Amino acid sequence: MNNMLHVVVLALLVLxxxxxLWFKDLISSVISLAAFSVMTALEFYILxxxxxxxxxxxxxAGLSTTIYIIAIRACGKVKxxxxxDGR
Amino acid sequence: xxxxxxxxxxGCDLFAWFLIVFGAxxxxxxxxxxxGGFQGGAVAATFITLLLVAYGGKKVFSWVRPGIFxxxxxxxxxxxxxxxxxxxxxxxxxxxxxxxxxVVQATGHGVIPPSGTIALMDIAVGIEVxxxxxxxxxxxxxxxxxxxxxxxxxxxxxxx
Numbered sequence: 001m002n003n004m005l006h007v008v009v010l011a012l013l014v015l016x017x018x019x020x021l022w023f024k025d026l027i028s029s030v031i032s033l034a035a036f037s038v039m040t041a042l043e044f045y046i047l048x049x050x051x052x053x054x055x056x057x058x059x060x061a062g063l064s065t066t067i068y069i070i071a072i073r074a075c076g077k078v079k080x081x082x083x084x085d086g087r
Numbered sequence: 088x089x090x091x092x093x094x095x096x097x098g099c100d101l102f103a104w105f106l107i108v109f110g111a112x113x114x115x116x117x118x119x120x121x122x123g124g125f126q127g128g129a130v131a132a133t134f135i136t137l138l139l140v141a142y143g144g145k146k147v148f149s150w151v152r153p154g155i156f157x158x159x160x161x162x163x164x165x166x167x168x169x170x171x172x173x174x175x176x177x178x179x180x181x182x183x184x185x186x187x188x189x190v191v192q193a194t195g196h197g198v199i200p201p202s203g204t205i206a207l208m209d210i211a212v213g214i215e216v217x218x219x220x221x222x223x224x225x226x227x228x229x230x231x232x233x234x235x236x237x238x239x240x241x242x243x244x245x246x247x
Contacts (some may be wrong), residue, residue, distance in 0.1 A: 050121035054113065055129060062133035063220060066140055067227060074231035 005046060013039045030068045037061040090143035099141035106134045110217070117209035118202040124212025131213070132220035144228055153225055156218040163215025170204055170211060180204065 016039060020032040037060030044053040090096065110131030117123035139147050174181025185203030 051123070051126065054122045054126040058126060058129035058133055063129065063136060063224065066136040066224060069140060070224075070228055070231060 002046070006043075009039055009043050009046065013043065026072050027069065030065055030072065033068070034061045034065045037064075090146070091141055095141050099137055103134055103137050106137065107131055110134070110213075114209055114213035115206075117213070118206045124209040125216050127209075128213040128216025129220060131217040132224070135221045136224050139224060139228060148225075151225075153222065156221045156225070159214050159218030160222065163211045163213075163218065166211035167208060167215065170208055174204070180208070 013036060016032050016036040020029050020036060023029040023032060037056060040060065041053045041057040044050075044056055110127045110129075110133075112127075113120075113122040113130060114124060114127030117127060135147070135151070138150075171180045174183045177183075182203040182205070
C-alpha cells in the first residue's frame with residue numbers, strides 16, 4: 001500500500017517536472033512547477049518529515065510561485081509595449 | 088498587475104484568512120508539534136502574496152502599509168536577541184523559565200510539557216519571518232513598476 005503510494009507520487013513528480021519544461025506558456029509552466037512542489041511536500045510527508053513538508057508547501061508552492069508570476073508579468077509588459085531596444 | 092477574475096478573488100476571500108489562522112497555529116504550537124517559527128511565518132506570509140496576486144498591487148498597497156512589516160521584522164529580531172541575552176549568567180539562550188524535571192513529575196504540570204523560552208523564541212521567529220517574507224514580496228512587486236511605464240516620455244525640448 002505504502003509502496004504503491006510512493007510509486008504514484010514519484011510518477012506524478014516526474015510528470016509535473018516534464019510538463020514544467022514542455023509548456024510554451026510560461027504561466028502554465030509555473031503552475032506545473034507549483035504542482036511539482038506540492039508533490040515534493042507530499043513525498044516529504046510520506047517519508048515522515050512533516051516539518052520539511054510544511055516549509056516546502058508554504059515556500060515552494062506559495063511564495064516562489066508568486067514571485068515567478070510577478071516576474072513574468074513584468075517581462076510581458078516590456079515585451080508588449082516595446083520597451084526594449086525596438087527589436 | 089491588474090486584479091484577476093472574480094473566481095480567483097472569491098477563492099481568495101474564502102481561504103486567505105485560514106492561512107493566517109493556520110500560520111498562527113503552527114507558530115504557537117511550534118514546540119510540541121512539527122513546524123515552528125520559520126514554517127508558521129512562511130505560511131502567514133503567504134496571506135499577503137495571495138492578496139497581491141488576486142487583487143492587484145494598487146488595492147493591496149492602499150490596504151497595507153509596508154512600515155508595519157518593517158516593524159514586525161525589527162520587533163521579532165529584537166525579541167529574539169533579548170530572549171537570548173536574558174539567560175546570560177549561564178549561557179546564551181539558557182532556558183530560564185523551564186520548570187525542572189522533578190517538579191513536573193511531582194505535580195503533573197499540565198498536559199503539554201513546559202518548554203520555557205523555546206515557545207517564546209518560536210513566536211519571535213514567526214513574527215520576524217512573516218514580516219521579512221512579506222517585505223520581500225512587496226518590494227519585488229514594487230520593483231516591476233520600473234518597467235511599467237511603457238515607451239519613454241515624449242522628448243521635451245532636448246536642444247534648448
